[in-house]
Amino acid sequence: MKxxxxxxxxxxxxxxxxxxxxxxxxxxxxxxxxTSAAGAGETTDSQEAEETAAQDEASDSQDEKTEGGExxxxxxxxxxxxxxxxxxxxxxxxxxxxxxxLAEAGIEExxxxxxxxxxxxxxxxxxxxxxxxxxxxDADLICAIATPMAQTAYGATKRTxxxxxxxxxxxxxxxxxxxxxxxPAGNITGTSDKLPVEEQLQMIRQILPDxxxxxxxxSTSEVNSQSTLEEYKExxxxxxxxxxESGVSGAADIxxxxxxxxxxxxxxxxxxxxxxxxxxxxILDKANDKGIPVFGSEIxxxxxxxxxxxxxxxxELGKQTGRMxxxxxxxxxxxxxxPYEIIEEASxxxxxxxxxxxxxxxxxxxxxxxxxMFDSIEDSNS
Numbered sequence: 074m075k076x077x078x079x080x081x082x083x084x085x086x087x088x089x090x091x092x093x094x095x096x097x098x099x100x101x102x103x104x105x106x107x108t109s110a111a112g113a114g115e116t117t118d119s120q121e122a123e124e125t126a127a128q129d130e131a132s133d134s135q136d137e138k139t140e141g142g143e144x145x146x147x148x149x150x151x152x153x154x155x156x157x158x159x160x161x162x163x164x165x166x167x168x169x170x171x172x173x174x175l176a177e178a179g180i181e182e183x184x185x186x187x188x189x190x191x192x193x194x195x196x197x198x199x200x201x202x203x204x205x206x207x208x209x210x211d212a213d214l215i216c217a218i219a220t221p222m223a224q225t226a227y228g229a230t231k232r233t234x235x236x237x238x239x240x241x242x243x244x245x246x247x248x249x250x251x252x253x254x255x256x257p258a259g260n261i262t263g264t265s266d267k268l269p270v271e272e273q274l275q276m277i278r279q280i281l282p283d284x285x286x287x288x289x290x291x292s293t294s295e296v297n298s299q300s301t302l303e304e305y306k307e308x309x310x311x312x313x314x315x316x317x318e319s320g321v322s323g324a325a326d327i328x329x330x331x332x333x334x335x336x337x338x339x340x341x342x343x344x345x346x347x348x349x350x351x352x353x354x355x356i357l358d359k360a361n362d363k364g365i366p367v368f369g370s371e372i373x374x375x376x377x378x379x380x381x382x383x384x385x386x387x388x389e390l391g392k393q394t395g396r397m398x399x400x401x402x403x404x405x406x407x408x409x410x411x412p413y414e415i416i417e418e419a420s421x422x423x424x425x426x427x428x429x430x431x432x433x434x435x436x437x438x439x440x441x442x443x444x445x446m447f448d449s450i451e452d453s454n455s
Contacts, residue, residue: 154189154207158219159347162373166387174395200225236408239263240394243297255412262411269419272383288338292348293320375422377453420444
């Protein structure tokens with residue numbers, strides 16, 4: 074409505090000016106003079122103002138017809154850039170849940186939301202390009218999925234007013250995105266997928282009562298993985314385990330590192346490490362050949378062949394993130410004012426098909442309370 078009022082005032086002012094210059098009325102002489110000065114094919118200032126007012130009126134009319142939550146009722150529309158660091162199931166689920174969380178607040182793609190989505194495929198340089206692209210397209214908010222993307226987005230937006238909402242960041246404090254009090258380091262907040270380390274170790278002990286060593290592959294460039302690894306190393310002795318770690322600098326190192334690690338351990342425990350998860354099907358193949366179980370950290374890893382996990386539901390994590398983003402978009406809160414959030418409860422996920430192949434019996438006390446059990450191994454490419 075403000076735009077229409079401004080446009081109307083512009084038309085009135087220019088009409089009055091035209092009447093006072095040479096005494097011309099709304100006749101063709103004045104119009105022809107303006108058109109000639111503007112050049113062939115260009116509209117007059119008066120025409121442009123009229124067109125703008127007409128477009129705004131049509132837009133307002135369409136907005137009034139939009140159904141949804143508070144944001145839709147206010148006639149607002151938004152552009153969001155979603156930058157995902159790598160391709161794998163848990164991060165895909167975060168993205169899906171994020172859009173669902175926004176929709177719950179009345180911000181829905183195709184109605185009042187434009188989504189710009191790009192995937193860095195595990196490439197840090199590509200992450201930088203993606204964020205720059207979002208900024209060049211005037212994104213109202215950037216959703217950064219996974220720690221490396223969140224760090225990149227935060228660095229790139231510090232001198233802008235574009236807020237960043239992250240998800241699947243295991244340790245926002247270690248990643249320097251928040252303080253110990255969970256308050257943001259800047260105009261950035263979101264949700265953490267901090268793993269339930271104690272619950273996971275307890276589960277492994279229940280399933281493998283005689284196991285002594287757990288192998289963990291991790292990427293040396295991902296601070297979230299290093300943080301979680303330290304938690305495992307600190308807690309493992311309480312459950313009678315020794316953690317044997319193997320750091321990799323990239324995907325090319327994983328086959329050899331996996332082969333070496335499998336000769337030293339009773340089982341593998343997978344983190345939410347983006348580099349390692351992207352190679353999980355290959356790791357599972359190698360482990361299965363040696364009859365060594367692999368434990369996952371979330372539902373998608375169990376779906377494609379990990380034996381079990383005390384993990385998170387990444388769809389729900391994404392929804393939680395989407396709801397936070399809606400608060401920021403609608404002006405209910407500033408990203409800099411919202412502490413990051415964590416899903417507190419972990420659930421058991423098991424795969425009976427994997428257990429049968431390995432000759433392992435999953436305890437009924439776990440399966441009986443499982444959030445979900447799988448009786449087949451899903452192709453990771455499906």
